[in-house]
Amino acid sequence: QVQLLESGGGLVQAGGSLRLSCAASGRTFSTYAMGWFRQAPGKQREFVAAISWSGRSTNYADSVKGRFTISRDNAKKTVYLQMNSLKPEDTAVYYCAASSLGTTPSRVRDYDYWGQGTQVTVSS
Numbered sequence: 844q845v846q847l848l849e850s851g852g853g854l855v856q857a858g859g860s861l862r863l864s865c866a867a868s869g870r871t872f873s874t875y876a877m878g879w880f881r882q883a884p885g886k887q888r889e890f891v892a893a894i895s896w897s898g899r900s901t902n903y904a905d906s907v908k909g910r911f912t913i914s915r916d917n918a919k920k921t922v923y924l925q926m927n928s929l930k931p932e933d934t935a936v937y938y939c940a941a942s943s944l945g946t947t948p949s950r951v952r953d954y955d956y957w958g959q960g961t962q963v964t965v966s967s
Contacts, residue, residue, distance in 0.1 A: 845869040845941045845956040852937060852961030855929055859965070863924040865939030865958055873917040876942045878954060879924045881935035881963075888938070892924060893947035902947035907933075929965045936960040 851863040863879070878893035892913040893902045901913055910929075915922040922939055940954035948954065 845872060845875060847939050847941060847956055847958035849937065849939050849958045849961040852963045854964045854966065857929060857931055857965055857967050859929050860925070860927045861929065861963060863926065863937055863939075863961060863963070865922045865924075867920040867922070867941065869920075872920040872941075874943070875955075876945060876947055877913075877915055877922040878940045878942060878948065879913060879922075879937060880940060880951065880954075881933075881937045882960075883935040886935075888951055890949040890951075891937070893942075893949060894922065895946045900946050902949060904949075926963070929963075931965045931967045933963060934965050935963060937963050 846868040849865050879891040880888050882888040894913045898915050910927050912925040938960045939958045941956040942948050942954045944953045
């Protein structure tokens with residue numbers, strides 16, 4: 844069992860930066876691949892980024908490549924999403940998730956545990 848709690852969301856101007864954190868509970872955090880997803884109003888939840896259990900492999904959606912960076916600290920049981928050069932279209936609720944499948948899965952259905960989400964709003 845893994846419980847996830849996101850933090851770090853907020854309101855930022857276009858071009859600005861935010862860093863999201865996701866703190867996990869449970870002794871098996873280091874065995875899970877971790878991902879970030881987002882959901883804007885009226886849209887489906889979409890993949891943003893994923894990182895393998897070791898941190899050596901990462902995967903990004905094309906829309907965030909070069910702007911977002913996912914990382915993890917297994918000792919702190921925390922995964923991060925550094926978001927730079929933010930755009931209004933990045934506005935969404937951001938969720939972190941844990942997966943026991945694959946290295947860096949990008950499908951919602953591959954994830955076993957989800958956080959409650961944190962709102963990110965980018966103003967133009």
